[in-house]
Amino acid sequence: MRELDIALFEFDQRRRGILIVTALLVATVGLTIAVFPSFGEADVDFNELLESYPEEFRTAFVGSVTDISSLEGYLVIELYQLVWLLIVGSYFAYAAGSLIAGEVDRKSIEFVLVRPISRTRFVIGKFLAMLPAIALVNIVVFASVILGAGLIDEEIRVSRLVLVHAVGALYLVDCVAVGLLASAFFQRVRRAQGAAIGVIFGTFLLDSLTTDTDYEFLGSLSLTRYIDPGELLVAGDVDWGGVAVLFVTACVLVVLAAEVFERRDLS
Template sequence: MLANVLVKTLRDQSRTLLAWAVSLALIVAMYAAVWPAVQSQPSISGFIDQMPEAFRSLFATSSADMSTPTGYIQVELMSFMGPIAVLIYAVSAGAGAIGGEEDRHTMDLLLSNPVGRGRVVVDKFAAMALGTFLLAAVMGVSLVLEGRLVDMVLPADKVAAAMLHLALLGVVFGSLALALSAGTGRTGLSRGIPAVLAVLAYIVNALAPLVDAFDRIHQVSPFFQYIGHDPLRQGTAWDSVLVSAATIAVLVALAVAGFRRRDVAG
């Protein structure tokens, strides 16, 4: 057993990360392959404009022009599929970080090494965060390189900004899953609660322009920090980055405190 929990965790996740990376590159390739057909059908943007406003808001398409590469990717990838993929990975990694070790009855062996509980949590968090940022980077590089093959040219700096915010979205909910896993040891609960809260946060942010109650609170939603300022067109919003980073820091601190205070199984 490696005393360096981070290295061990990354090594254990290497095959999973490779599978995720290949899958995301293929998903981007699929959207890139469809782009020429979309580009030749400008009526698609008109069709979207005719949709009910609530439906357009839910899929972040209110101001998107599907006839442009940026608008197309905003609608097809960044509003729904991209966040879903990153959230599934991050929440699963966060939930399994502590609870997974207990389920496999390897926690006692891990803690028998000369590392404290706080170090275990921090290293598990670092592995989850690095994996999430790696997958976002794969998606971003795939968008830029594969897009060029089909004349879907996207500005690399704006894509990088969007991927930064996407990765932070994943790490926020992954950190919540980690905090629940560290505090309870229950993997299912640690997956379920972040999943439900992610859906609620998405709905609150998407419907804020239409629902007064949501409009008053949507700026605290992690989805607002992710896409509320349209990073694929406007670039990085550093205030949102700071809010996300602060949220992550609080959740990791709660994870450390929760893990230190409870009895550990296995």
């Protein structure tokens, strides 16, 4: 059994859940875009309304967007800033929390490790199992946004949408790595999943609440500090330094997960 065999088997076990989540995201995209025309016709200055919100609220749920009259700005607020970064990110961290802890919890880990494969390769195989799920979610949501924009006769710049989904996919990979590390550390699935969600949600709030304060440096611990959907989709700007941090973080977390699992006593 190799890493790829483990990945394919694990993905097949999770296929139904991934399809359900993907369908829910498609429905969310459809509903969000369907509301946009009436949103634009409302007799309310939403940009002025946004300015009246507290800075912490705008950082968490609006990001860098200052104009929501365009479809891109609207999608950042209604879809990418909250749903993608917090909800979808938490889901992948939660799902990854059972990758290793699930085997230990079910006491099936011994039957897996008696095969000629090291613990490190086992961890890598489990991690790889989540990558097709991330790709599927990204492709389907991307296509849904393009289709939805066409149905309401709105233009959206495809190149910028590619950017937000490319960096967004890397962000989800990091969320999986967070869950993988928690899964390698805890023996119980619930503890691993709870810890994974706690890290994603807690650091999301940490990034928002410390912006423009003396403790802003603490926000560097949050993955959301290194991805800005508004800059990507509205301005078309890529923070390559942030991309590098996300990539290195994912690699470090996977290595740590493998090291933790190598040292665990499963007796």
